[in-house]
Amino acid sequence: MQRRTKVAVLGVVLLLTVGLTGSAVAAGSAAASGVEDRPQREAAALTGTAKLYRSLGDDITFSFDAHLAAKDTADPMQATGTFEWSHYLNGDGAWAKAKVDCLVTGGKVAVVSGVVTDTNLPDAKGTRVGVTVHDLGHRDRLGYSWATTEDLGPKDLPKCVSSAPFEKVKQGTGDFTVVPWQPDF
The missing domain is CATH 2.40.128 (Lipocalin)
Structure with missing residues (x-):
């Protein structure tokens, strides 16, 4: 594999890892605080x-x-x-x-x-x-x-x-x- 291709693949993997980790942390924080992103429906x-x-x-x-x-x-x-x-x-x-x-x-x-x-x-x-x-x-x-x-x-x-x-x-x-x-x- 060429060096530029390896760097590009590594960059994409790194971005995906950071993005998924950040989403998981945010979801865990919202769940722990009892706050949900979606609005509560009327009764x-x-x-x-x-x-x-x-x-x-x-x-x-x-x-x-x-x-x-x-x-x-x-x-x-x-x-x-x-x-x-x-x-x-x-x-x-x-x-x-x-x-x-x-x-x-x-x-x-x-x-x-x-x-x-x-x-x-x-x-x-x-x-x-x-x-x-x-x-x-x-x-x-x-x-x-x-x-x-x-x-x-x-x-x-x-x-x-x-x-x-x-x-x-x-x-x-x-x-x-x-x-x-x-x-x-």
Whole structure:
């Protein structure tokens, strides 16, 4: 082997050795200090928008932007965000927006509750409502706490209470995403 080739090979080997040793030392230091390079994921989330299927052609839309921070993993009532919905048929209908006050998820199912902060429904402002979502890809399902009542239900509805996800999402509109909650109990 020529001398220049030997020097070049030796230089590459030396650089690789130093690089690998430095990486191992840095990784060992991070592990020893309990610090990781990757960010911690949020504890739970429900996001997305979809229209519900109704054979009469009702225009019903639900949208969610609800999150539980990693630091609050033990307390789902620290969830933040909003959700909103609207229901129109032949130009008549209503809409509402709620501030999230609880979010619990398990697998691909989420239950979120919140207090109505803005709406065109009479006497609905200040009412707590709950919604359940089952994230099934493009076949998502949804349920809501007022499913069996004439209006949005009782003003004293507990946090994170809703009904089973009995409604079907209109084909091609479901994009709900549920981040499963994994509490450290």
